[in-house]
Amino acid sequence: MDTGAADAPTAQITSEVGRLRTVVLHRPGPELKRLTPRNNDSLLFDGLPWVGRAQAEHDTFAAALGEHGVEVLYLRDLLVQTLEASSAARATAIAGVAGDLRLGDTIADYLSAALSAEPPDRLADILTGGLRNDELEGTRSVVTSLLQPDDFLVDPLPNLLFTRDSSVWLRDRVAITSFAMPARERESHLTDLIYAHHPRFAHSARIHGTHREHLEGGDVMVLGDGVIAVGVGERTTPAGLERLARQCFEHDLVRRVLAVPIAQERATMHLDTVVTMVDVDAVVMYPPLADSLTAYDVVAGDGDEVVVGAPRPFLDAAADALRVERIRVIDTGLDAVTAEREQWDDGNNTLAIAPRLAVAYERNVQTNARLEAAGIEVVRIPGSELGTGRGGPRCMSCPVLRDPL
Numbered sequence: 001m002d003t004g005a006a007d008a009p010t011a012q013i014t015s016e017v018g019r020l021r022t023v024v025l026h027r028p029g030p031e032l033k034r035l036t037p038r039n040n041d042s043l044l045f046d047g048l049p050w051v052g053r054a055q056a057e058h059d060t061f062a063a064a065l066g067e068h069g070v071e072v073l074y075l076r077d078l079l080v081q082t083l084e085a086s087s088a089a090r091a092t093a094i095a096g097v098a099g100d101l102r103l104g105d106t107i108a109d110y111l112s113a114a115l116s117a118e119p120p121d122r123l124a125d126i127l128t129g130g131l132r133n134d135e136l137e138g139t140r141s142v143v144t145s146l147l148q149p150d151d152f153l154v155d156p157l158p159n160l161l162f163t164r165d166s167s168v169w170l171r172d173r174v175a176i177t178s179f180a181m182p183a184r185e186r187e188s189h190l191t192d193l194i195y196a197h198h199p200r201f202a203h204s205a206r207i208h209g210t211h212r213e214h215l216e217g218g219d220v221m222v223l224g225d226g227v228i229a230v231g232v233g234e235r236t237t238p239a240g241l242e243r244l245a246r247q248c249f250e251h252d253l254v255r256r257v258l259a260v261p262i263a264q265e266r267a268t269m270h271l272d273t274v275v276t277m278v279d280v281d282a283v284v285m286y287p288p289l290a291d292s293l294t295a296y297d298v299v300a301g302d303g304d305e306v307v308v309g310a311p312r313p314f315l316d317a318a319a320d321a322l323r324v325e326r327i328r329v330i331d332t333g334l335d336a337v338t339a340e341r342e343q344w345d346d347g348n349n350t351l352a353i354a355p356r357l358a359v360a361y362e363r364n365v366q367t368n369a370r371l372e373a374a375g376i377e378v379v380r381i382p383g384s385e386l387g388t389g390r391g392g393p394r395c396m397s398c399p400v401l402r403d404p405l
């Protein structure tokens with residue numbers, strides 16, 4: 001019997017705010033326990049989260065999405081299922097970590113054999129949580145003798161939590177991203193595997209890839225109606241943007257890309273740290289940028305040429321591209337200090353569940369009050385521990401399926 005379900009898309013993203021149906025999250029796990037005062041900076045955390053509390057906060061986030069009818073897929077489950085389903089995926093995953101040039105031949109060979117003998121869930125633990133020198137059993141080498149006991153042979157991935165950055169769906173295609181920060185590079189090797197081999201996604205068309213120019217998902221915003229905005233700053237390079245634009249035009253995914261330069265600073269690492277959409281024509285935005293953020297129109301030229309226009313105010317360019325009179329701006333706090341504090345604590349980083357319905361960290365009291373005053377329903381979640389990684393609800397989610405507007 002044909003129920004029609006076979007025709008329902010598994011993946012389709014054409015806006016930031018269409019009703020959210022399916023999302024990929026990562027419940028933080030043992031990889032967070034790897035953070036120490038000595039490595040937290042290089043692993044891109046501003047503190048050492050209390051892991052149990054971070055998990056509880058994340059469970060609240062997932063439950064809030066579930067209560068609003070959103071299907072939550074967990075990245076770790078997808079990874080384990082991928083490793084179960086495909087020996088090619090297992091081989092690629094193992095080769096990826098055993099091929100690290102820091103290991104030397106002896107450990108590379110040993111690790112390759114040892115990981116091949118691990119069941120999928122244990123292999124997933126090592127791929128995400130890493131492996132320390134003093135945890136390696138059964139062999140020693142010149143390299144392991146000279147490394148410190150707490151040096152990693154396989155690096156942990158504490159930022160996996162921020163699923164936004166390691167892949168991006170544009171219509172029914174997934175872009176596998178290419179991280180600028182070495183600490184995050186392997187995250188998109190995992191999304192690459194999942195989207196190549198997981199039975200649910202195996203036939204998905206893709207663009208970009210881990211070998212391409214740097215592009216991180218937090219910089220990509222699907223404004224709507226065939227228009228995306230792409231931040232260019234600390235993480236996404238001009239070349240990454242150009243490559244993405246070319247692929248989008250080639251596959252008819254969008255008709256216009258707004259290139260948005262952002263300061264190359266930690267506080268503004270991605271475009272979604274300063275602006276996110278909360279309605280079809282409304283954004284929550286860091287006030288100092290409302291007047292100063294600019295955008296360059298990037299459109300398709302002849303052949304595979306990509307053409308760039310002159311810069312103009314971002315809000316004007318976005319309104320024009322979306323064919324609305326103006327974009328409504330809700331800002332982060334009344335005074336400059338509150339705005340700066342709430343921007344740092346991801347007040348601008350909301351996740352829309354539907355037009356005028358968004359998830360936000362509860363701690364950004366003023367921003368949330370301003371959102372509500374502007375008619376946006378706010379689903380508040382705790383984020384005191386999650387926020388130590390400097391990411392909010394948008395960063396912690398990769399939408400796979402949204403209803404069209």
Ligand SMILES: NC(=O)NCCC[C@H](N)C(=O)O
Nearest residue numbers: 044162218270389390391395
């Ligand atoms: N889209 C985002 O802004 N993601 C947050 C990423 C935080 C992470 N600690 C990082 O520095 O990459």
